Amino acid sequence: MDHSVTPGSTTRGKQRPPSQADVAALAGVSSQTVSRVANHRPNVEPETRDRVLSAMRMLGYQRNSAARALTLGRFHVLGVVTFDIAAQGNARTLAAISRAAQAAGYSVNVVCAEAQTEDAVQQAVRQLTDQAVDGLIVIEAQILDRRGFDISSGVPVVVADGDPERCFPSVDTDQAAGAIAATRHLLDLGHRTVWHIGGPQDSYAARRRAAAWHSTLKEAGAPVPPLALGDWTAASGYELGRELAARPEVTAVFAANDHMALGLSLALREAGRRVPEDVSVVGFDDVPESAYFAPPLTTVRQDFEEVGRQCVALLLDRIDPPGGQRAGTEPVSVTPHLLVRSSSTRPPAAGRA
Template sequence: MADVAAMAGVSSQTVSRVVNNRSNVEEETRQRVLSAMRVLGYRPNTAARALVTGQFRTLGLISFGLSSFGNARTVDAVTRAAQRAGYTVNMIAVESQTEQAVHEAFDQLTLQAVDGIVLIEAQILDTPSLRLPPGVPVVMADGDVSHRHPMVDTDQALGARLITRHLLDLGHESVWHVAGPEDSYAARRRAESWHATLKEAGAATPQLLFGDWSAASGYKAGRELARRPGVTAVFAANDQMALGVMRAMIEAGHRVPEDVSIAGFDDLDESAYLSPPLTTVRQDFDVVAEKIVSLMIGQIETGAAPSATAFVAPELVVRQSTGAPPRP
């Protein structure tokens, strides 16, 4: 570190601030230090730094199922946000939502010396008897309705309200909904908001259909809806299921959007290139991740666990898959 400081013409304290990604260093100075580090091949001694600071600059991440688009995007966004803050991420994917599985994941991560743990969509935390091991800062992504831990999520209710209201404003008398799995926080919040929005508008509330986030489950629901008279608008709880609904409707001879409007949720990259392009709700996973990492670092640095719940507003993206209902 002394060699780096001498080459960069700064103090050892300034080198330390750059190594620890502190903000109180001018950018020109930071670049001189980084250049000197590269020339000299300097690598921080993380073990020694941990002994001094009590921090390992590593976050643990537990995801309950990576097959979901939202979970996968959250993992990616949290990893990148942590890296920007100078932290690495160790992740464990847990398929079984049991108390034993959660405790085993915590044990594995704490043995890897993490400073805090992010949990993504952990329905198991609804279990009253479950208590997470003490002493490790925790932040939830999409979950923990009991508010025992800080939580950050997209405002799922707002997103569902935006899409349902959009379809009603186009003139549809009601909106059918293909919901996600019943044990999903996001799916429940979207379905509840869809139902509440219809009731507020004085519209009929059709029977709820359930899928599993897959296009295949949307296709199955779409085939059922295609046989029902009077279905002019369908809101699927994610874009994959909306794709399945759209195919089923087209196969049954329904035009989109002339006969039936179809909307999704998530705004997959491919959604803009469907035929027709899909109306959907865009989630800002990067902002969600930044808030998660910020809450986590705040806990690590202060030792205090905030009882915070933060929601990030989504954006309605209107494309050509929705339009006015057919004339009688």
């Protein structure tokens, strides 16, 4: 009588989950190799890794995450705290973090804090650490800019788009470089000056963009118009655009995000001001729809994919430091790029510098 055991069964006929030994037998490798593949260790030949992964899929093998966490002291889960998940930048950064984490073999737990207060952040951090995470990423948290703020969770923290005091390792788009490129582009076209619709002043990114716009005009010897403040929405860009449209001296506007640029463009058209023949418009972000605005929007493209990859890479380096030494808190800066489309051109003769 044949008493051999096939994967997923026992000699008593009861079903059991396939084991690492079953995968090893099918793939023709050792159990240690299966463990290295399951734990995303790098020291496995690509062909061998593919063979093991194929065997896992054939057998329906599932890693025992609880046992793995006890063995390695790792849960392979990253926590993310964000504050306005509907905001374009936050949503795209979160999506990029999720993709980068998945590629590294980690899952992501997200908590959206109700407000940017110390209590709200502490509560979100406690909620995530209670779920057992290996590290935390906090997106656009101005509250963390305070040196006195303390995250006493005992897990590594990385901040995306924030933390000017560098209390924590951070990753961000070079907001100043993007704003300088946008402002310089309009000046180089011959506009006497550039008006700016800024974002809310509780946003670190908005403050940096406005400061760079201001300094670029000063350095160029151009007049500095009053700063108009929106709230990132197309509606605020539209309301401010109605005011700017009534000023004949306005020939170029840099909006701190694409949605406000959209509202601005509509207000200009309704007032009989053509874009770009009468007023050039430049945005920031490069939302997927910006290439289909009427006209297509000149904008500064943020590489959210790279921000997400860098956040995850920086956090993993702090979870498992190479050589056992954690790096310092030097920020990682991701360079944005100006995309010139049809919404910007030379000014009408009366508005040239």
